[in-house]
Amino acid sequence: xxxxxxxxxxxxxxxxxxxxxxxxxxxxxxxxxxxxxxxxxxxxxxxxxxxxxxxxxxxxxxxxxxxxxxxxxxxxxxxxxxxxxxxxxxxxxxxxxxxxxxxxxxxxxxxxxxxxxxxxxxxxxxxxxxxxxxxxxxxxxxxxxxxxxxxxxxxxxxxxxxxxxxxxxxxxxxxxxxxxxxxxx
Amino acid sequence: xxxxxxxxxxxxxxxxxxxxxxxxxxxxxxxxxxxxxxxxxxxxxxxxxxxxxxxxxxxxxxxxxxxxxxxxxxxxxxxxxxxxxxxxxxxxxxxxxxxxxxxxxxxxxxxxxxxxxxxxxxxxxxxxxxxxxxxxxxxxxxxxxxxxxxxxxxxxxxxxxxxxxxxxxxxxxxxxxxxxxxxxxxxxxxxxxxxxxxxxxxxxxxxxxxxxxxxxxxxxxxxxxxxxxxxxxxxxxxxxxxxxxxxxxxxxxxxxxxxxxxxxxxxxxxxxxxxxxxxxxxxxxxxxxxxxxxxxxxxxxxxxxxxxxxxxxxxxxxxxxxxxxxxxxxxxxxxxxxxxxxxxxxxxxxxxxxxxxxxxxxxxxxxxxxxxxxxxxxxxxxxxxxxxxxxxxxxxxxxxxxxxxxxxxxxxxxxxxxxxxxxxxxxxxxxxxxxxxxxxxxxxxxxxxxxxxxxxxxxxxxxxxxxxxxxxxxxxxxxxxxxxxxxxxxxxxxxxxxxxxxxxxxxxxxxxxxxxxxxxxxxxxxxxxxxxxxxxxxxxxxxxxxxxxxxxxxx
Numbered sequence: 001x002x003x004x005x006x007x008x009x010x011x012x013x014x015x016x017x018x019x020x021x022x023x024x025x026x027x028x029x030x031x032x033x034x035x036x037x038x039x040x041x042x043x044x045x046x047x048x049x050x051x052x053x054x055x056x057x058x059x060x061x062x063x064x065x066x067x068x069x070x071x072x073x074x075x076x077x078x079x080x081x082x083x084x085x086x087x088x089x090x091x092x093x094x095x096x097x098x099x100x101x102x103x104x105x106x107x108x109x110x111x112x113x114x115x116x117x118x119x120x121x122x123x124x125x126x127x128x129x130x131x132x133x134x135x136x137x138x139x140x141x142x143x144x145x146x147x148x149x150x151x152x153x154x155x156x157x158x159x160x161x162x163x164x165x166x167x168x169x170x171x172x173x174x175x176x177x178x179x180x181x182x183x184x185x
Numbered sequence: 186x187x188x189x190x191x192x193x194x195x196x197x198x199x200x201x202x203x204x205x206x207x208x209x210x211x212x213x214x215x216x217x218x219x220x221x222x223x224x225x226x227x228x229x230x231x232x233x234x235x236x237x238x239x240x241x242x243x244x245x246x247x248x249x250x251x252x253x254x255x256x257x258x259x260x261x262x263x264x265x266x267x268x269x270x271x272x273x274x275x276x277x278x279x280x281x282x283x284x285x286x287x288x289x290x291x292x293x294x295x296x297x298x299x300x301x302x303x304x305x306x307x308x309x310x311x312x313x314x315x316x317x318x319x320x321x322x323x324x325x326x327x328x329x330x331x332x333x334x335x336x337x338x339x340x341x342x343x344x345x346x347x348x349x350x351x352x353x354x355x356x357x358x359x360x361x362x363x364x365x366x367x368x369x370x371x372x373x374x375x376x377x378x379x380x381x382x383x384x385x386x387x388x389x390x391x392x393x394x395x396x397x398x399x400x401x402x403x404x405x406x407x408x409x410x411x412x413x414x415x416x417x418x419x420x421x422x423x424x425x426x427x428x429x430x431x432x433x434x435x436x437x438x439x440x441x442x443x444x445x446x447x448x449x450x451x452x453x454x455x456x457x458x459x460x461x462x463x464x465x466x467x468x469x470x471x472x473x474x475x476x477x478x479x480x481x482x483x484x485x486x487x488x489x490x491x492x493x494x495x496x497x498x499x500x501x502x503x504x505x506x507x508x509x510x511x512x513x514x515x516x517x518x519x520x521x522x523x524x525x526x527x528x529x530x531x532x533x534x535x536x537x538x539x540x541x542x543x544x545x546x547x548x549x550x551x552x553x554x555x556x557x558x559x560x561x562x563x564x565x566x567x568x569x570x571x572x573x574x575x576x577x578x579x580x581x582x583x584x585x586x587x588x589x590x591x592x593x594x595x596x597x598x599x600x601x602x603x604x605x606x607x608x609x610x611x612x613x614x615x616x617x618x619x620x621x622x623x624x625x626x627x628x629x630x631x632x633x634x635x636x637x638x639x640x641x642x643x644x645x646x647x648x649x650x651x652x653x654x655x656x657x658x659x660x661x662x663x664x665x666x667x668x669x670x671x672x673x674x675x676x677x678x679x680x681x682x683x684x685x686x687x688x689x690x691x692x693x694x695x696x697x698x699x700x701x702x703x704x705x706x707x708x709x710x711x712x713x714x715x716x717x718x719x720x721x722x723x724x725x726x727x728x729x730x731x732x733x734x735x736x737x738x739x740x
Contacts, residue, residue, distance in 0.1 A: 079223055079306070081346025085423045088343055094457065106220045108207065115342035130215050142203040145196055148338040150463035151343075159192040159336070160470055167469055 002128035003100075004110070005120040006140065006155070009133040012122070014049050014070060029072060032056060039067055051102070054082040058089040065095045072122070075103030084116040091117035105132045107139040114140070115152040186247050186555060187332050187477045189297045197299050200340070201290040204228045208287070227307055227345070229300030230286060233607050239278045239286060240303040241293060245313035245331035245355065246274035246558040250545040253556055255296040257541035264733045268541070270526060270534040272598060272647055273352070274312050274558040279605055292492065300545040301339055306347045308338035308419070314356045314363045315559040318478060319521050319567045325374045325382055327357035329475040330411065332467060334372070337412050344419045348426040349434035351419070352391075359387045360677075364560060366390045366399040366680040367652060369436045370418060375405065383407050388418065388448070389440030394444035396682050397437040400445045409468065413461035414452075421451050481553040481568060486518025490571035505627065506578050507591035518571055522552075524564040524581060525588040525596060532614045533599040534562030543584045551577055555584055559568040560649075561598050561637075563591065589678055593630045594638060594703075595621045598649055602642030602659060603666075609642035611659025616640065623696040633703055636716040639674070652676040654717050655699060656683040668695050672702060672728055673720045684725050686732040694739050701731040 003012045014029040015022075023030065023038045029049040030038040038048055049070030050061070053169055061071070071090060073083040090099060101113045102122040112123055113142040123138070152158075189197070204224075211221040229240040241256070256276060260268050263285045264278040271277055281289060293299055303310055313335045318326040334353055338344070344351070356363040357374035365371030371387035384406040390399025406414055422436045425443070440448050497504040512521040524544060527533050536544075548556045548566055551573045557565035569577060581587040590596050597620060600606065602613030617640055624630060639653025643660070650656035656671040668690050671683030690698055703716075705727050710719045720728070 011365075016235055022665065079346055080428060081344070082424055082428075084239075084343045085420045088420065106216065108203075108216075108224060109346075112342040112345055130217070135215060142206065143196065143199045143340060145192055146342070147196075147339055148343075149465075150460075159194075159196070160466055160599060162192060163190070163470060163473065164467060167473075174403070 001122050001125060001134065003120060003122045004133055004136050006114065006137075008137050010120070014047075016051065027069070029070065032060075035064060039064065041070070042067075049098075052086075054080065054086060056086070058086060058093060061090070061095070062093055065093075068095070068097045070098045070100060071095065072100045072102050073118075075101055075105055078104045078106050078109065084112060087113070087117040109137045110136045110139045111143065111156075114155065115146070115148075186251060186328070187244075187474065193297070193336075194294075195299070197294045197301075197337070200228075200299065200301055201287065201294055204290065205287045208283070214247045217583050217740060223305055225348075227302055227305035227349050228290075229303035230283075231304060231607075233279070233605050234603075235605070236280050236385050237283055237286070238605065239281045239289065239300060240271070241276045241278070241298060241300050242303050242310040243276055243298075243558050244273050244335045245311055245317065245328055246560075247317075247328065247558040248558065250548045250554045250556065252298055253541050253545040253548070254457070255292060255298070256641075257538035257545070259289055259292055260538040260541070263520050266418045267535055267537045269532075269601065269711045270536060270558050270560060270562045271562070272560050272600070273310060273647055274315070274560055275310060276558070277601075279601075292673060304350075306349050306351075307345050308341060308347075308351045311335050311338065312352070312354045312363060312368075314361075315565050315568065316362065317357060317557075318480070318522050319514050319516075319519075320358050320362075320514055322359040323357050323515065324359065324376060325357045326475075326478055327355040327372075327374055329471065330372065330374070330384075331355045332477075333411070333471065334415070337415070337466075340441050341419075343416075344423060347419075347423055348428050349431065349436075351436065353415075353420070356724040361676075361680075364649070364652065364676045365581070366678075367392055367396075367649070367676060368399060370402075370415070371412075377405050381407070384411060386414070386418075390680075391435055391437040391438040392649055392651050393435070394432060394644040394646070395435075395438065396646065396651040398680050398682070400440060402445070402449055408471070409465055410456075410461055412457055412466060413459050413464040416464055417452050417456035417459055421448070421455055425451065460517060480516075481555075483516045483519065483568070484570070486516075486570065486572075486665060488517045489516065490574075493571045495575050496575040500575075502587075502589065503578055505631070506587060507574060508629055509589045509593060510591045511574070512565075514568065516568075519568050520571055520574070521557075522566045522569045522574065522577060523559070523591045524566065525540045525590050525622065526563050526586075527596050527609055528585045528588045529590075529595060530618050530622045531585075533597050533617050536564070537584075540586055543580065543586065547577055547580055547623065561596065563596070589627070590630060592635050592637070594624045594633050594636045595630060596637060597621060598639040598653070600641050600643075600648035602648075606642065606647075608645055609659070610644075610661040611642050611668070612692075613642035613648060613659055614638045614656075616657070616659070616668065616695060619692070620696060620699065623699075632707070634715055636703070638699075645662065649676065650674070651682045652680070655682060656701065657695065660689060662689060666692055667690060670695070670698060670702075670732070673717070673725065675717060686729055687736045688740065690736060690739055694735055696733055698735040701735055705731045 014027040016029045047069040051072040205429035231238040232391040269277045354363045354368040355372045373385040386403040387399035388402040599617040603609040639649040640657040641648030641650045658669045674683030675681040
């Protein structure tokens with residue numbers, strides 16, 4: 001599996017577990033069904049993550065937000081976009097930990113994933129063989145601006161905010177001009 | 186009309202380059218065919234029966250003369266000298282070569298046009314009333330909100346991989362000319378009791394293999410909340426819509442299976458959790474867009490035009506043209522003039538490059554440079570002086586564009602069918618041509634009056650057959666083309682799905698079957714009653730009985 005963030009390939013610190021008995025080590029990634037138990041027996045500074053299907057309701061995760069270091073959302077296919085909405089809900093509802101998309105995505109979806117709130121994507125070795133890390137990073141700079149506000153954490157220019165800023169500058173100039181005129185009177 | 190600023194321009198140019206890169210990465214094997222196909226579709230490029238087809242977005246059906254001339258140039262340089270206007274107010278080229286597509290996209294970008302999201306499981310081109318901004322019955326011009334939705338839906342990162350396509354239509358008029366109840370979401374501009382402007386939101390309409398009437402989702406949405414509310418609707422659909430079956434994946438099925446009350450509660454719940462201040466466009470942005478749609482510099486004119494009346498008195502055909510092809514304008518002395526792309530015996534919606542250039546010239550000379558595309562596959566010059574109508578008519582006639590049949594039985598709406606489309610089960614254009622010739626007699630057409638035929642070559646219903654006064658659906662039965670006929674469909678605010686008359690017929694028997702159906706109307710109508718009104722009063726039975734006289738013989 002290839003794990004990537006905005007700057008390229010990175011190593012995965014988390015170990016995925018299927019049984020409660022396996023929940024040892026510094027970084028544990030548990031299925032949602034085990035999450036409450038794993039958190040209950042948390043050892044010291046252990047970092048806990050959870051992996052969820054894209055049918056998982058975000059409301060069920062909300063009570064755990066502060067205790068989670070990572071949420072991994074499964075993408076069963078590259079054309080099933082439910083995970084993008086899950087990421088948006090997680091971010092809007094206050095989750096601040098790391099967020100990972102996992103599945104057969106392709107590089108053109110990388111900017112979309114980041115815009116919706118993911119920090120990283122994990123792709124299969126088969127996809128990575130065709131689309132190495134450099135292609136994923138290149139995909140991020142193809143579209144440099146967006147109409148949708150509150151997406152993308154400032155990584156691309158927001159068109160509506162740019163237009164607003166331009167208007168504000170004009171307003172300030174106008175105000176300064178008016179102030180100057182009134183002084184002259 | 187709207188003009189791109191530096192940001193709109195840059196986004197479209199970058200999208201062109203992105204698509205060129207996608208083609209390159211398909212060719213070098215980085216992208217698999219399965220990965221490339223949805224990317225190609227999201228840029229309007231289909232692989233049809235005989236060739237690629239490129240679908241160009243005409244946002245809310247609005248074009249200027251320069252754009253139409255550019256389309257004519259593309260038709261000549263990269264296609265076979267013509268294009269096809271569709272039932273979603275777009276334009277399709279049927280014969281482009283894959284290698285030419287990036288060059289075509291650059292030519293489109295030069296005139297502020299693109300193919301973004303004209304196909305694929307994403308939010309499609311927003312459609313609108315073709316008489317937006319000029320109609321006598323308008324509450325408010327819907328184009329600013331249609332443009333706002335266009336921008337918001339363009340490359341939306343959350344909604345690019347929906348379960349199925351998603352179509353939004355907008356209208357600001359009392360009468361529905363945008364088929365609002367046949368769309369995934371219909372947005373109607375309304376005023377509340379205090380006179381404040383807002384939106385009525387309809388959801389879950391659609392045609393296709395499971396036709397459904399849109400249901401009321403929100404009686405009144407304050408204007409500033411629109412984008413946050415649309416995000417809530419789309420997010421609910423994206424998360425909850427079915428993914429197990431392509432044919433049950435549209436929002437209409439989700440709304441139907443969930444029930445509108447529960448669906449509405451889900452949307453309201455999501456909407457309540459979205460921070461609208463982070464999503465919505467501020468009032469200044471809405472005002473910025475609206476300023477582009479300020480009315481042109483109309484002259485103060487009298488209500489009636491003596492010049493036109495005199496010309497009509499001398500020319501019977503011009504009089505018919507005036508009667509059928511002019512639509513009542515807000516301003517005295519002006520009209521919206523519909524150019525029929527349904528000359529007798531021709532393929533509905535096709536326009537040659539010469540015709541496009543003529544229309545562009547006329548728009549510049551007589552209509553402030555503006556053209557509209559209708560979902561009925563005609564063109565409109567939205568602001569012409571009544572005084573100028575005889576001259577426009579004469580010019581149109583030189584290119585076979587002056588057919589006085591708008592709203593009549595030969596103004597047939599028709600999908601491309603098996604002549605082009607990979608999904609079609611039967612041909613539709615040849616039958617439309619036959620019917621057009623069959624009902625060509627102008628006196629007869631006038632006598633029949635307002636009656637639309639809508640025809641699809643498969644159950645996906647691009648030809649809107651469910652909502653035709655007469656609907657025709659072409660199917661394949663045991664290797665033969667067979668046409669099912671419905672009547673009583675209505676695409677307006679009186680939305681209705683047509684009812685089946687009986688078994689399918691071979692194409693050659695469809696004209697006589699329609700004679701029978703029309704015959705019932707002509708024999709039983711009351712004074713002033715249109716076909717659809719008579720159908721509502723009489724019910725299906727007499728039409729069915731008359732139809733049987735044909736179907737029994739054929740069987």
